[in-house]
Amino acid sequence: xxxxxxxxxxxxxxxxxxxxxxxxxxxxxxxxxxxxxxxxxxxxxxxxxxxxxxxxxxxxxxxxxxxxxxxxxxxxxxxxxxxxxxxxxxxxxxxxxxxxxxxxxxxxxxxxxxxxxxxxxxxxxxxxxxxxxxxxxxxxxxxxxxxxxxxxxxxxxxxxxxxxxxxxxxxxxxxxxxxxxxxxxxxxxxxxxxxxxxxxxxxxxxxxxxxxxxxxxxxxxxxxxxxxxxxxxxxxxxxxxxxxxxxxxxxxxxxxxxxxxxxxxxxxxxxxxxxxxxxxxxxxxxxxxxxxxxxxxxxxxxxxxxxxxxxxxxxxxxxxxxxxxxxxxxxxxxxxxxxxxxxxxxxxxxxxxxxxxxxxxxxxxxxxxxxxxxxxxxxxxxxxxxxxxxxxxxxxxxxxxxxxxxxxxxxxxxxxxxxxxxxxxxxxxxxxxxxxxxxxxxxxxxxxxxxxxxxxxxxxxxxxxxxxxxxxxxxxxxxxxxxxxxxxxxxxxxxxxxxxxxxxxxxxxxxxxxxxxxxxxxxxxxxxxxxxxxxxxxxxxxxxxxxxxxxxxxxxxxxxxxxxxxxxxxxxxxxxxxxxxxxxxxxxxxxxxxxxxxxxxxxxxxxxxxxxxxxxxxxxxxxxxxxxxxxxxxxxxxxxxxxxxxxxxxxxxxxxxxxxxxxxxxxxxxxxxxxxxxxxxxxxxxxxxxxxxxxxxxxxxxxxxx
Amino acid sequence: xxxxxxxxxxxxxxxxxxxxxxxxxxxxxxxxxxxxxxxxxxxxxxxxxxxxxxxxxxxxxxxxxxxxxxxxxxxxxxxxxxxxxxxxxxxxxxxxxxxxxxxxxxxxxxxxxxxxxxxxxxxxxxxxxxxxxxxxxxxxxxxxxxxxxxxxxxxxxxxxxxxxxxxxxxxxxxxxxxxxxxxxxxxxxxxxxxxxxxxxxxxxxxxxxxxxxxxxxxxxxxxxxxxxxxxxxxxxxxxxxxxxxxxxxxxxxxxxxxx
Ligand SMILES: C[S@@+](CC[C@H](N)C(=O)[O-])C[C@H]1O[C@@H](n2cnc3c(N)ncnc32)[C@H](O)[C@@H]1O
Numbered sequence: 001x002x003x004x005x006x007x008x009x010x011x012x013x014x015x016x017x018x019x020x021x022x023x024x025x026x027x028x029x030x031x032x033x034x035x036x037x038x039x040x041x042x043x044x045x046x047x048x049x050x051x052x053x054x055x056x057x058x059x060x061x062x063x064x065x066x067x068x069x070x071x072x073x074x075x076x077x078x079x080x081x082x083x084x085x086x087x088x089x090x091x092x093x094x095x096x097x098x099x100x101x102x103x104x105x106x107x108x109x110x111x112x113x114x115x116x117x118x119x120x121x122x123x124x125x126x127x128x129x130x131x132x133x134x135x136x137x138x139x140x141x142x143x144x145x146x147x148x149x150x151x152x153x154x155x156x157x158x159x160x161x162x163x164x165x166x167x168x169x170x171x172x173x174x175x176x177x178x179x180x181x182x183x184x185x186x187x188x189x190x191x192x193x194x195x196x197x198x199x200x201x202x203x204x205x206x207x208x209x210x211x212x213x214x215x216x217x218x219x220x221x222x223x224x225x226x227x228x229x230x231x232x233x234x235x236x237x238x239x240x241x242x243x244x245x246x247x248x249x250x251x252x253x254x255x256x257x258x259x260x261x262x263x264x265x266x267x268x269x270x271x272x273x274x275x276x277x278x279x280x281x282x283x284x285x286x287x288x289x290x291x292x293x294x295x296x297x298x299x300x301x302x303x304x305x306x307x308x309x310x311x312x313x314x315x316x317x318x319x320x321x322x323x324x325x326x327x328x329x330x331x332x333x334x335x336x337x338x339x340x341x342x343x344x345x346x347x348x349x350x351x352x353x354x355x356x357x358x359x360x361x362x363x364x365x366x367x368x369x370x371x372x373x374x375x376x377x378x379x380x381x382x383x384x385x386x387x388x389x390x391x392x393x394x395x396x397x398x399x400x401x402x403x404x405x406x407x408x409x410x411x412x413x414x415x416x417x418x419x420x421x422x423x424x425x426x427x428x429x430x431x432x433x434x435x436x437x438x439x440x441x442x443x444x445x446x447x448x449x450x451x452x453x454x455x456x457x458x459x460x461x462x463x464x465x466x467x468x469x470x471x472x473x474x475x476x477x478x479x480x481x482x483x484x485x486x487x488x489x490x491x492x493x494x495x496x497x498x499x500x501x502x503x504x505x506x507x508x509x510x511x512x513x514x515x516x517x518x519x520x521x522x523x524x525x526x527x528x529x530x531x532x533x534x535x536x537x538x539x540x541x542x543x544x545x546x547x548x549x550x551x552x553x554x555x556x557x558x559x560x561x562x563x564x565x566x567x568x569x570x571x572x573x574x575x576x577x578x579x580x581x582x583x584x585x586x587x588x589x590x591x592x593x594x595x596x597x598x599x600x601x602x603x604x605x606x607x608x609x610x611x612x613x614x615x616x617x618x619x620x621x622x623x624x625x626x627x628x629x630x631x632x633x634x635x636x637x638x639x640x641x642x643x644x645x646x647x648x649x650x651x652x653x654x655x656x657x658x659x660x661x662x663x664x665x666x667x668x669x670x671x672x673x674x675x676x677x678x679x680x681x682x683x684x685x686x687x688x689x690x691x692x693x694x695x696x697x698x699x700x701x702x703x704x705x706x
Numbered sequence: 707x708x709x710x711x712x713x714x715x716x717x718x719x720x721x722x723x724x725x726x727x728x729x730x731x732x733x734x735x736x737x738x739x740x741x742x743x744x745x746x747x748x749x750x751x752x753x754x755x756x757x758x759x760x761x762x763x764x765x766x767x768x769x770x771x772x773x774x775x776x777x778x779x780x781x782x783x784x785x786x787x788x789x790x791x792x793x794x795x796x797x798x799x800x801x802x803x804x805x806x807x808x809x810x811x812x813x814x815x816x817x818x819x820x821x822x823x824x825x826x827x828x829x830x831x832x833x834x835x836x837x838x839x840x841x842x843x844x845x846x847x848x849x850x851x852x853x854x855x856x857x858x859x860x861x862x863x864x865x866x867x868x869x870x871x872x873x874x875x876x877x878x879x880x881x882x883x884x885x886x887x888x889x890x891x892x893x894x895x896x897x898x899x900x901x902x903x904x905x906x907x908x909x910x911x912x913x914x915x916x917x918x919x920x921x922x923x924x925x926x927x928x929x930x931x932x933x934x935x936x937x938x939x940x941x942x943x944x945x946x947x948x949x950x951x952x953x954x955x956x957x958x959x960x961x962x963x964x965x
Binding site for chain 2: 024025031032071074118119122123126128129133
């Protein structure tokens with residue numbers, strides 16, 4: 001046992017030394033205990049080799065092989081093993097020297113042979129694995145190539161493989177169909193050859209860009225031409241591929257998007273054209289106009305004819321919209337043809353409005369008036385629509401302006417105005433824009449537009465012009481005259497705004513205010529004025545026709561406390577006559593209330609003397625023109641006709657018991673003559689100019705004390 | 707077409723990681739290119755071969771440890787060639803699925819394991835978790851309702867920093883039963899004495915290193931067993947390796963966690 005354990009100890013130490021010697025070269029897949037045990041087993045077998053008798057060479061070789069089996073395969077491992085055998089007490093002196101040598105060499109032999117076998121086996125197995133892996137990869141590759149081929153050939157989308165020179169290496173049927181060639185005809189040709197000449201460079205540079213390193217897929221939409229030269233729109237998607245050998249190729253997928261493109265074009269056309277007539281629509285017109293207006297040339301001009309059918313509404317209303325549309329279509333065609341030579345743009349602006357836009361409006365013999373004449377001439381022959389012969393005419397506003405500083409809005413406003421002028425001049429004619437006239441109209445319009453606010457802001461003042469008794473030279477009354485203290489234009493006399501106010505209707509509130517002011521003032525004068533002192537207030541046509549005229553006058557009288565018979569309302573003959581050419585009912589009511597009525601400007605209108613008898617009129621005012629017919633500084637001799645008319649009027653008036661007031665008396669001589677004729681009252685600069693109420697007050701006071 | 711990652715190595719003139727690794731372990735499942743690559747790498751990292759041995763040794767110890775706990779099945783992700791004491795040798799009788807994305811490693815594995823009844827080789831990318839877990843190899847051989855040893859030894863340096871290594875592990879974890887274990891070893895960049903993998907790696911493959919804390923993150927959801935995450939030679943050593951001191955200079959850590 002003791003001997004045994006000593007031997008055991010030697011054996012274990014040997015195995016441990018051995019284990020340490022061999023584990024730092026190759027990986028030995030064992031724990032240290034396992035390895036020591038494994039090597040201890042081998043140590044026992046080595047010790048046994050040294051026993052006398054025939055040398056068991058095969059056993060020795062197997063021990064060498066056992067090292068290899070434990071993955072101790074490095075040259076160092078073997079060397080150290082042999083050194084250990086020579087050195088360790090367990091083996092250093094075991095057996096004979098010859099045997100020790102035999103053991104070492106057989107062990108080394110066995111090791112080498114096993115290592116060789118193993119190495120070859122491992123090399124073989126890894127080589128097989130590699131071949132296997134390659135075969136698998138090739139199989140996968142050829143499967144994917146077969147799939148690619150199938151996809152390529154069957155694809156509905158055009159596809160081509162291009163080499164680095166953009167030459168078609170392979171093309172599928174879809175692409176061939178698209179370009180109208182056989183697939184094989186395409187091979188070898190630069191893809192750019194099939195592009196539309198204008199797009200060829202773009203196609204080429206897209207492919208080149210991709211292959212020279214972009215490598216991210218590229219998409220472009222380009223035109224191609226098929227074998228017959230027909231245009232084909234293609235959406236081209238290019239992606240780069242590389243062969244295993246590293247050659248770059250491009251795969252081009254070309255989708256035929258011609259249909260879509262055409263649809264887009266159609267949509268774009270629709271967006272810019274009038275669906276009914278096919279002419280340019282207003283969007284296109286404004287777009288083109290915008291372009292013209294932004295021309296950098298400072299001397300450039302732009303011109304247009306703005307055309308509107310005369311009485312188109314009547315056609316529409318009496319024959320229906322279909323006929324109306326037919327007329328518009330016919331008109332559009334005629335206009336288009338008529339001015340085509342001018343190169344102008346004919347557009348339908350909507351409804352029955354058309355416009356012809358010229359970028360060179362002053363081109364000799366094809367200028368705007370030429371266009372307008374052409375257009376009017378073209379419309380002259382009757383239009384046949386739905387079996388009817390219809391006559392149409394149009395009015396045209398012509399505008400020709402330098403573009404410098406011009407806006408679209410300005411131009412269109414000018415066109416509109418000019419068209420209006422043409423219309424009001426009568427149908428079937430053209431008018432040319434006149435900037436001065438336009439400016440005046442604009443000024444008038446502006447004045448009219450600000451008038452209502454001006455009434456409210458108290459910009460108007462009432463002045464009074466004395467009416468003087470020709471017999472006594474005393475004040476018979478005053479006429480209230482309104483003036484506008486305009487913040488920008490200064491003090492405006494009535495003739496600058498009363499007609500305008502009549503047109504716009506602003507006269508109604510203004511007149512009401514004047515009436516109110518004048519009555520209030522007259523009431524204030526009551527205290528110092530004589531019993532027959534009156535205030536005259538003008539009643540405009542519109543006012544006279546107001547529904548509630550009488551109530552309103554009554555209300556003013558009530559409010560101011562002025563007795564009705566102190567108020568004279570002056571009306572022109574046209575204001576007196578109602579719609580049915582008979583005097584207004586309201587005048588009777590006013591007269592019954594006690595208000596006095598005077599006919600203004602008598603003799604200038606259609607003076608129907610007959611109604612004078614029926615009317616509750618109290619006075620006639622003879623227009624200044626008759627009065628000035630009497631001698632003045634300018635006219636040295638009197639007009640005998642005028643004078644006779646005035647005399648007759650006075651006679652007539654007196655026969656009807658009416659007071660006669662002469663207006664516009666400017667000279668002493670005129671006054672004397674009128675007095676001689678028997679005229680009752682005079683008014684005019686000869687007596688006094690209109691003035692503020694204070695002057696009248698002063699005069700009344702003076703007369704009162706007299 | 708353009709070569710995918712992992713598809714290389716099917717040409718004689720390209721080295722492949724599994725074969726380089728085999729050479730470093732002392733095997734002959736390799737070609738001249740592989741050996742040349744291994745020598746180039748070794749020239750920069752003189753202790754590389756020792757480190758590789760230490761890594762394989764850790765793998766064996768960990769697998770033995772798990773079999774000791776009764777774990778009978780293993781999923782080895784990034785196994786390399788199933789030679790030189792790989793899992794099925796360390797755990798005789800256990801069921802093992804090896805996974806590697808290198809075609810040669812996979813082909814070799816299939817042949818080598820043809821006679822091994824309970825081991826299979828799966829050619830797959832371990833980042834395709836569903837692909838791996840749903841493969842016939844895994845479904846036929848492994849019973850995921852029983853504990854599995856999930857082996858991810860020496861593979862994380864192939865998982866890029868933007869590939870969410872913890873997320874990958876989590877996906878595998880979610881498929882595993884309690885009692886399963888995760889076995890990890892990885893090269894680190896913050897545990898050596900100024901040793902820098904980045905300076906020394908070759909162009910063989912991208913070689914990513916981890917921070918120690920990042921390695922710990924891989925064990926989220928697992929309970930680290932003793933001695934935790936340590937240098938891989940210090941994980942339950944069973945052999946006083948003469949090369950331990952050399953290896954200790956290579957910043958690599960290892961650990962085992964229990965689910
Ligand atoms: C360094 S070896 C490790 C071999 C073995 N696990 C060991 O530690 O001894 C890494 C192996 O992982 C494989 N590998 C790397 N990334 C992989 C991935 N994404 N999927 C599958 N295998 C991968 C490589 O092909 C290589 O064979």
